[in-house]
Amino acid sequence: MTSRSRELRAERLLRDLAPQVLGAVIRRFHDFGAAEDAVQEALIAAATQWPRDGVPDEPRAWLIQVASRRITDHVRSEAARRRREAFVVSLVPPEQQIALAADSDEAVEHDDTLTLLFMCCHPALSTSSAIALTLRAVGGLTTAEIGRAFLVPEATMAQRISRAKQTIKASGVPFQMPTLEERAARLGAVLHVLYLIFNEGYTTSSGPELHRDDLSSEAIRLTRAVHALLPDDGEVAGLLALMLLTDARRAARTGPAGELIPLAEQDRGLWDQGAIAEGVALVSAALSRGAIGVYPLQAAIAAVHDEAARAEDTDWPQILALYDILMGMSDNPMVALSRAIAAAMVRGPEAGLELLSSLDADPRLAGHHRLDAARAHLLERAGDHEAAIAHYSKAAGRTTNIPEQNYLLSQAARLRDARK
Template identity: 45%
Template sequence: MNERRAARSVEAVFREDRSRLLALLAARFGDLDLAEETASEAVEAALQRWPVDGVPDKPLAWLLTTARRKAVDRIRRDRAFAERLALLQLESDRAAAVVPEPGFDDVPDERLQLFFTCCHPALSPEAQTALVLRFLAGLTTPEVARAFLVPTATMAQRIVRAKRKIRSARIPFRVPGPEELPGRLPSVLRAVYLVFTEGYAASAGDGLLRPDLAEEAVRLARILHRLLPAEREVAGLLALLLLTDARRAARTDAAGRQVLLEDQDRSLWDADLVAEGQRLLVPALTGPGVGPYAVQAAIAALHDEAADMDSTDWPQIVTLYDVLLGIDGSPLVALNRAVAVAMRDGPEEGLALLDGLAGAEELRGYHLLPAARADLLRRLGRTAEAAAAYRAALALVGNEPERATLTRRLTELGRP
């Protein structure tokens, strides 16, 4: 019983505070690999000691202390790290004597500090976001690859190269000053958005949702908004997350099965989150140079305001997607626009647009492209083509609830 209780305690602490533990270790030792390895060693030590000694009053503090000791022992044993240990002590002494710049508030969370560190300009945008998803959000490498729509092996190499770059360039693990924040912000916003996306529709597994990731993304977006209240795109991102997350309770039934937008009980949508998102949307859309998150938030708001699919303002949604395409001309935006055009002008118009995206490299392996085609072909009565498209989507889909939805649609094609 003690072993099972200890194992549950370790699992709970590590699940809830993994990213914070890694952030603290990375900030202390300046090495993501060392942070990850010693965090794992601390967990192994907890599984051995806690059944004997009992679960400590402050489990995270115990794990942090243990991991730090293991990191220092490892550095001392390795001659290659001897110089680094001396530099760490020197940097620690200097940091203690530094007086904060007037008017600059420290970032109020260790994990957010690491968000900005991973988004250092010396790293490519893809590497920045990959590191944030891997080390801050706790996604596995296959899940990060899914978020980027690239093969797992490609993403694994990208993460390794990024960590090597941090070591070789001696990129500091610190909070950026106020003059650096604007340049780092777009990458941080994108990383938070991708964390939410994985929580909104999991790339793999038995569940459609990963509420822990969605809630973590919302929490981080709130911190960013408190830190940078004048940044309109921060408000736009937070509005988008709230307006989208407001539908969470209606997106699955009691058995965990997916409920599509047209079938959702809209009375289950969180009215408080919708209202908060709408309030944030006003400053996000006010003024020149509207950003992509504010535009997406405006689209989400139109969905949230509609009583049902038929009364949704599809013409306005298409117009907003036109604006979004002008800001971010990605195939994924074009796919979403094509679906909106199908709702406004009919399935034939939408299908023509989707077929034009068939060769897009970024959508290769993305199951929602053949799934969207299948739905439009079904509406047009082109049953054989729809069945082939559903099978193509089934070959690519990751999580089980979405697989079950596609399977049900495919089965229904064979019924009178």
């Protein structure tokens, strides 16, 4: 194995283990902020040592041990500075100090990621803060990535996450799975978080790769865990189905050089038929139980795409009808954008362009590359190649995902060449 291969393997493993390690350290020390700092230090140490020395036999236990040592050293230092004898007085009640200072085999072996997920979505936090904190702690997204997902500046998002951590610490939230009633209160935020983590993995907001398999796979794993916890919840089943039906196309989305391949041009023989079958079964069962919610409807749309043997066989009228229902339930501008594309496929590009024009005043889409990319595509179909070139170029300038950017620039270049 080359040094670069070892480095990539270590990076993937660290991303997968980070939320599990954070959960274990929070369980032991009961301090979210201190635990996150300690885990970050452990991850940095592993990123330096593992590519050089090799991954340890028990990488998760290694990270927990290093993070625990960091946080214990920090607590001891603080205690000495403040002339206190009890080294964890500033973190936990006295009756917990002996138990928490000792090594805990249970903390090493137990996967606390699901508990961490629900903890971050505690009602003491606003929904937006809960989602941001969970994306940072569980999803492993950077503050900049989360800011882009929320369409706010990175500095604003950093302040929001910092306040959320302080709120969690001040509230004294116990690190344990919530009751049935508490789960119900937090479920909406939990599902939204998992949806955003999956989306960031399926199409990254920046960087040289189109997707991050670690994020999308972790989102699917966590959603499976929530589904096992709440098997009769239609929204949970719908979200899991949506992820499976979407992720099933991953192998066909990029070419040999990592270039983006749009849905209509993909080799459908590369699609994961097992994931499609599972997703269709999940959404069919959810809809048959009357679960007409946001996630089951989106999953139904994905199922229509996946069940078409060829792009030209896609049942666009059915997709448009599903988007019409979804529009009545969601104020998501991306849903409105997708509906405009569906309308163009059914009624012609002019109908789609008219719907897109109504989105120009939506501040959530101001400067977003997807609006320009959709408009460019429909303008091309309408025969206005000059305007299409302009919007393909504008969209390329507004995305920081390199494969998306290259694809949009290639579309503009293709139309320019066609004019010569």
